[in-house]
Amino acid sequence: MTEPSSSPPEQDDYGMSLPALVVLRISIVFIELFTRLFDILVLLRRPRLLPPYLGLWLREVRVSPYRLKRSFETTRVLQASGQIFKELMYGEMPVHTGVWLFWKAGLGRGSRLVDLGAGRGRTLLAARWLGAEAQGVELMQHHVDLARKSVEKAGAQLLVGDATRADLQDATHVFTNWTALTPQTRARLVERFRTCRPGTRILTVTRPVEAPGFTVLSKHRLLFTWGLEHVWIQEVRDNVVGDTTK
Numbered sequence: 001m002t003e004p005s006s007s008p009p010e011q012d013d014y015g016m017s018l019p020a021l022v023v024l025r026i027s028i029v030f031i032e033l034f035t036r037l038f039d040i041l042v043l044l045r046r047p048r049l050l051p052p053y054l055g056l057w058l059r060e061v062r063v064s065p066y067r068l069k070r071s072f073e074t075t076r077v078l079q080a081s082g083q084i085f086k087e088l089m090y091g092e093m094p095v096h097t098g099v100w101l102f103w104k105a106g107l108g109r110g111s112r113l114v115d116l117g118a119g120r121g122r123t124l125l126a127a128r129w130l131g132a133e134a135q136g137v138e139l140m141q142h143h144v145d146l147a148r149k150s151v152e153k154a155g156a157q158l159l160v161g162d163a164t165r166a167d168l169q170d171a172t173h174v175f176t177n178w179t180a181l182t183p184q185t186r187a188r189l190v191e192r193f194r195t196c197r198p199g200t201r202i203l204t205v206t207r208p209v210e211a212p213g214f215t216v217l218s219k220h221r222l223l224f225t226w227g228l229e230h231v232w233i234q235e236v237r238d239n240v241v242g243d244t245t246k
Helices: 018-043 047-062 072-081 095-104 122-129 141-153 183-193
Strands: 112-116 133-138 157-160 173-176 201-205 214-224 227-236
Touching: 018 047, 018 095, 018 122, 018 214, 047 122, 047 141, 095 122, 095 214, 095 227, 112 122, 122 133, 133 141, 141 157, 201 214
Parallel strands: 112 133, 112 173, 133 157, 173 201
Antiparallel strands: 201 227, 214 227
């Protein structure tokens, strides 16, 4: 038990009361069962993607992505990227949600999706379901190490890297779940979005890109592993392309 005299949580700590944690955990279990069932039903239409999906699921059961510890390596990576611990809060977009969202955004054969903060690559399978090229950029090495083989079997790429420095020159679509990111990190991502070619579709979770030069095409409320969330589809206009040499 924590002593009453202990210091208050640091800025980058996140915590919940025990009752709230119990309710959250129960709801997550139900959502997990629902999303896994619908993912498998969708993937039965693309049988070649089912083994990679099951491989990712098995690794998640063995090593949960939701239990991240404060290690020396985690601290080093966060300091190098200018982020804080709570920004690593994990959540995924189910394949069935991704297939619908990406279809709505015009993703398909001849398209290229880049997922910034890809975690263990579940979202990439949705892009491959539609026949698009798919690449994920993930800050944490251990996520990539656990998922890379399964992702590659699906015909996608999962790379270690800082999303705010990712190469987006060839992307036709960029997806990022920036629900837990700080305003500072989101601002750096927006600057990276400015390096995209005009016409690139930007898909963001929870909030839109609130900056000049990004046109809102549509807004949707979709199911994620933590519940329902808003997603915006926006398009890069001609006058926002920034300096790509940075």
